[in-house]
Amino acid sequence: MRGEKRLEELVELSLLTSSIMHDIRGYLSAIKGHAEIGAHITSDSRAKDKFLKIVDLINQMSDMIETFGKLYKGELEFEQEEFFISDSIEFARKLLMRKLSGIDFEVKIPEIKLRCKRKLMDQVFINLISNAADALENSEKKIIRIWCEKKNNKLSIFIADSGCGIPENIRRKIFSPFFTTKGKGTGMGLYIVKKLLSEIGGKIRLINNKTLSKYKMRNDNIMYEQLKDMKTVFEIILPNEILVR
Amino acid sequence: MIMSKVLIVDDERDVADVLAEICQLEGYDTEWAPTAEIGLKKLQFDQDIVVVLLDKNLPGMSGLDFIKKAKNDLKSYAQIILVTGYPSAEAFREAIKSGAYTCLKKPFDMNEVIRVVKDAHKHYERAKQLKQLFVRDEEKALKESLDRLKK
Ligand SMILES: Nc1ncnc2c1ncn2[C@@H]1O[C@H](COP(=O)(O)OP(=O)(O)OP(=O)(O)O)[C@@H](O)[C@H]1O
Ligand SMILES: [Mg+2]
Numbered sequence: 001m002r003g004e005k006r007l008e009e010l011v012e013l014s015l016l017t018s019s020i021m022h023d024i025r026g027y028l029s030a031i032k033g034h035a036e037i038g039a040h041i042t043s044d045s046r047a048k049d050k051f052l053k054i055v056d057l058i059n060q061m062s063d064m065i066e067t068f069g070k071l072y073k074g075e076l077e078f079e080q081e082e083f084f085i086s087d088s089i090e091f092a093r094k095l096l097m098r099k100l101s102g103i104d105f106e107v108k109i110p111e112i113k114l115r116c117k118r119k120l121m122d123q124v125f126i127n128l129i130s131n132a133a134d135a136l137e138n139s140e141k142k143i144i145r146i147w148c149e150k151k152n153n154k155l156s157i158f159i160a161d162s163g164c165g166i167p168e169n170i171r172r173k174i175f176s177p178f179f180t181t182k183g184k185g186t187g188m189g190l191y192i193v194k195k196l197l198s199e200i201g202g203k204i205r206l207i208n209n210k211t212l213s214k215y216k217m218r219n220d221n222i223m224y225e226q227l228k229d230m231k232t233v234f235e236i237i238l239p240n241e242i243l244v245r
Numbered sequence: 246m247i248m249s250k251v252l253i254v255d256d257e258r259d260v261a262d263v264l265a266e267i268c269q270l271e272g273y274d275t276e277w278a279p280t281a282e283i284g285l286k287k288l289q290f291d292q293d294i295v296v297v298l299l300d301k302n303l304p305g306m307s308g309l310d311f312i313k314k315a316k317n318d319l320k321s322y323a324q325i326i327l328v329t330g331y332p333s334a335e336a337f338r339e340a341i342k343s344g345a346y347t348c349l350k351k352p353f354d355m356n357e358v359i360r361v362v363k364d365a366h367k368h369y370e371r372a373k374q375l376k377q378l379f380v381r382d383e384e385k386a387l388k389e390s391l392d393r394l395k396k
Contacts (some may be wrong), residue, residue, distance in 0.1 A: 022302065025330050026257045029352035033263030036355035040270065062352050 021065055028065075032058040067123060067192070081118040082244055085109050085157065088118065089146060092125035099133045100144075108147040108226070112155065113244035116200045124196055124204075127189040128159045128234055134182065135163025135232060147226050155243060157236040158207075158226070165231035171206060201239040206232070248274040250293040251362060252323070254284035254311065255300035260351075264298050264328075267358050281306035285314055294323050295369045296362050298349075301329040301336075309343055316344035322372050324365035328353065 032055055039051035086109045093105060114121065129144065136142045143162040148155060166174065173179045175194050180187030190204075197204050207215070212233060215223045227233070251268040255261040256279050265275040276291065278284035281303050288294055297315070301308040308327055315321045324346040329336065337348050346365045349358065 022330055025351045026260050030257075030259035030263050032352045033260075033267060033355060037263070037266055037270065040355065058352060 024065060025062070028058050028062055064186075079117065079119070080115065082113055082115045083118050083121075085112050085114060085121075085148070088114075088121045089125050089129075091122050092129050095126060096129055096133060099130065103133060103136055103142040103144055106143065106145045108145075108222070109157075110148075112148070114238070114242050115244045116242040120196045120199065124193050124236070125159075127193045128236075131189055132159065132161035132163060132232070135161050135165075137163075139163050141229055143229060145226055145230065147222065149223070153240045155238045155240075157238070158233055159236070160227070160230040160233040162229045163231055166206065171208070174206065175204075197236065200242055202242075203237045205235050205237075207235055248272070248293065249295045249366060250274040250276055250291065252276045252278065252284060252287055252291070252294045252297045254278045254281060254297060254303065254308075255328070256280065256304055257300070260300070260328075264358065267355050268298075268362060271359055271362065273362070280304060281308065281311040284311060285319070288315055288321055288323060289319055294321075296346075296365045297323050297325040298358075298362070299325055299327050299345075301327055301340075309340065312340065312343040312345050322369055322376070324369045324372075326361055326365055 035051045035054040035058070039048050039055070042048050042051065086107065089107055089109065093100060132144045136144070139162055141162045145160045146158065148157045150156075170179075170181065175190050176187075177191040178187040179191075194204055212227065216227055218224065251265075251273045253261045253264050253268075253275060255264070255277075258279075261277050261279075265277060268275050273296075274293065276287055276294065278287055281299075282305060284297070284299070285306075288297065299308050299311055303311075306314075308329075312325050312327070315323070315325060325344065327340045327345045327348045328351055329340075329348055330351055340348055346368060347361060349361060
C-alpha cells in the first residue's frame, strides 16, 4: 500500500517536474541572454567577467537539467563507445576542477577498457566525485581515492573520501530520489547514478562499516592501504560483458 | 531603408524580450506576438518580416501548426526558427518537415541566435530572388506566347 502511494506521488511529482522544468528553461534563457548582452555591451572588463561567469554557471545548470529531463523521459540516447575507465574519471575530474582544488585526488586504475555508453559512465563519476568533494568541505584531511579490484568475473570500482561520512540513520535513504541533506542539492545525484548503472547491468552500493572493517582485516591486497582515512566508500560493480580485453 | 524585421512568437515575455534585444543588436527591427494566432496575423500583414523566432509550446495553437499555416495558407517566405526545450531527433525532423528553417535549443547562446537568424535571413533573400526569377521567367514565357499569338 505505502509503496503504491509513494509511486503515485512520484509520478505526480515527475509530471509537475517536467512542467516546472519547461518554465525553468525559459527563465534560464532569459537570464543567460541578459548576461550575454551585458557582456557584449559593457566596456568594463571586470563587469564583463562577471557576466560571462553567469553565462558559464547557467550552462552548467542547463546541462544538469537536460540530463535530469532525459532521465524522466527515458531518452538517454548515449552512444556505445570503447574507452578507458581512467579517461572517464579524468573527464569528470576536469569538469569538477574548481570544486576539487585543495583535494588530494588519487586514482589507481590500471588500463581497463569498457564497451558501453561512455557519457553514462562519465555522469556516474561526475555525480560520485562531486558528492565526495562536497563531503570534504569541512575536513582537515581532504582525500578522494578511486581504485578497482577484479573478483569473480566482475569489476569493482571503489570511490572513497575522507569526508564527513554518512550517518547510520540516513544510509538507507541516500539512493532515493530527492533525498538530500544539502541546502542546494537536488537529491537526484545518487538516484541517477543507480539508474544509469542499472542500464548497463551494473550496480552501486555503499559499503557499510562491518564490511569496511572486514576489508581492512584482509592483508592480501591493496585494500588496507587504500581504505586508510576513508570515511565513505562506494562500490560500483560492473558486469563482465562490458569489459574489453 | 526599410529595416528587416524579426517576429518573435513566445508567450514568455522575458524570453521574447531577450530574443528581441539580441536581434536589435544586429540591426533588426522586432515584433512580438504572445500567441500563434496573433503571430499569424502579423505575418500576414507585415511584409518586412523576414525571420520568425517561434516558441514550440504556446497556449492555444501550437508552434508546429503555426509553421504549417504560415507555409501552406499564407505562403510566407519568412524563415521560421523553432525554439524548443531540448529537441528530440523526432521533434526536429517533424519541425523541418513542416517547413521550419531550423531549431534552436533553450537556453540558447546569443551568438548562436545571431548566426541562425542571419543564415535564415540570407535564406529568405535567396528564396525571394528565386521567386522573382521564376515570376520573371513566367512573365517572359507569357509575353513570348502572346507575341506568338499576335503573329
Ligand atoms: N561521499 C559522501 N559523503 C557523505 N555524504 C554523502 C556522500 N554522497 C552522498 N551523500 C549523502 O547522500 C545524499 C544524497 O546524495 P545525492 O548525490 O543523491 O544528492 P545531493 O548530492 O544531496 O544533491 P545533488 O547531487 O543534486 O548535488 C547527500 O545529500 C548526502 O547527505
Ligand atoms: Mg550529489
